[in-house]
Amino acid sequence: MNDRTMVGASVSMATLSLYEHTGRQLDRLCEAIGFDKIDKRPRELLRQLLGPGGARSLADPPLFPSNVADDTTPVEFSLAFDTTGECAIRVLGESIGTPTQRDFLDTVADEYHLDTTRLDTLGDLFLPDGERQGPFSLWYSLIFRAGRDPKIKLYLNPQISGPAMAAPLVSEGFRRLRIPGAFAPVIEHALPRREQDSFAFFALDLDRGPRSRVKVYVAHEAAECSDVERAAELVPGIDPLQIREFCAFLGGGKGPFRDRPLISSYSFIEGDRDHPSNYSLYFPIRSYVPDDGVALARVHAILAQYDFDGAKLDEAIAAISGRRLRDGVGLIPHVSLRLGEFGSGITVYLSSEAYRVMPARRRPVLGIPL
Numbered sequence: 001m002n003d004r005t006m007v008g009a010s011v012s013m014a015t016l017s018l019y020e021h022t023g024r025q026l027d028r029l030c031e032a033i034g035f036d037k038i039d040k041r042p043r044e045l046l047r048q049l050l051g052p053g054g055a056r057s058l059a060d061p062p063l064f065p066s067n068v069a070d071d072t073t074p075v076e077f078s079l080a081f082d083t084t085g086e087c088a089i090r091v092l093g094e095s096i097g098t099p100t101q102r103d104f105l106d107t108v109a110d111e112y113h114l115d116t117t118r119l120d121t122l123g124d125l126f127l128p129d130g131e132r133q134g135p136f137s138l139w140y141s142l143i144f145r146a147g148r149d150p151k152i153k154l155y156l157n158p159q160i161s162g163p164a165m166a167a168p169l170v171s172e173g174f175r176r177l178r179i180p181g182a183f184a185p186v187i188e189h190a191l192p193r194r195e196q197d198s199f200a201f202f203a204l205d206l207d208r209g210p211r212s213r214v215k216v217y218v219a220h221e222a223a224e225c226s227d228v229e230r231a232a233e234l235v236p237g238i239d240p241l242q243i244r245e246f247c248a249f250l251g252g253g254k255g256p257f258r259d260r261p262l263i264s265s266y267s268f269i270e271g272d273r274d275h276p277s278n279y280s281l282y283f284p285i286r287s288y289v290p291d292d293g294v295a296l297a298r299v300h301a302i303l304a305q306y307d308f309d310g311a312k313l314d315e316a317i318a319a320i321s322g323r324r325l326r327d328g329v330g331l332i333p334h335v336s337l338r339l340g341e342f343g344s345g346i347t348v349y350l351s352s353e354a355y356r357v358m359p360a361r362r363r364p365v366l367g368i369p370l
């Protein structure tokens, strides 16, 4: 029996295509969260995003190893709990087998009234012709909320021309987007450790309007909780205690967190000049737990702390996976905390595991010291 057949579906997963498998998961997820079943846009957008490679059978090896998820599946789901009481379902994805990574955008831009002017402003920086480096060139996020039109966000790779060019690209990006004063404070708060802090993503919301965000993400290798507290301080009004508590609940302490980097992001909206209006911390929980049973227990604890409905998460997990949680690790790859004036909450990421379930690590056994 391979890992895929462990997923409790009636049809052997091996006979499904990547799109059929992830599309079913998305349908079930939307149903679990109470979205209108009539709305076929989530599934159709996923199909368009994956592109021709979505039709490839899961029995065949992936065309290339996507970095979206650990098992190379080019899709990752997430469930965002917001303090407004709203819940969003999101899909992070990468196109497979399209002539260029921009094809998806060109396909859906008119239908979804997307504003690509900021991308056009940055294109030559982040999507250069010729040789590219790093783990990806363009990723997309599809964002679905009950009773609202889908939103689309895109991620660019600051490492595309190599690590030495990452900071200059972000700096020039900020300048072109008319937030040049934001660069120095970001460096000071989020990248003071030179070798260990690096720009990971540069993201743009594609909707028009004053709340449409520019986001920049920084990975912190071997970070202590105090490193991300310092990063969070750039956003006025954030209580560092919330950051400390988040690290303690999910990672069991103050760090250092050496197995996989913690990630910070800042969001800038219209009117933000030197200070971003939101900060998010992404905790790669899968690297700090033996299995997903432990991960889920920790996530429940932090959701309860903010009065979010943990039962919704259980239903979301049941919608995308039938395996026993303790049989693998990585179904919950990250958990993030969003803080700031324009939207606070917790987001729980959920892996498709279309290609593989990552094996659980050994759990401590009662009475036998490790």
Ligand code: TRP
Pocket (backbone or CB within 6 Å): 067, 068, 069, 070, 076, 092, 263, 282, 284, 334, 349
């Ligand atoms: N898989 C990559 C990682 O773990 C990229 C990634 C996917 C990611 N989803 C994410 C990073 C959510 C941070 C948060 O780094």
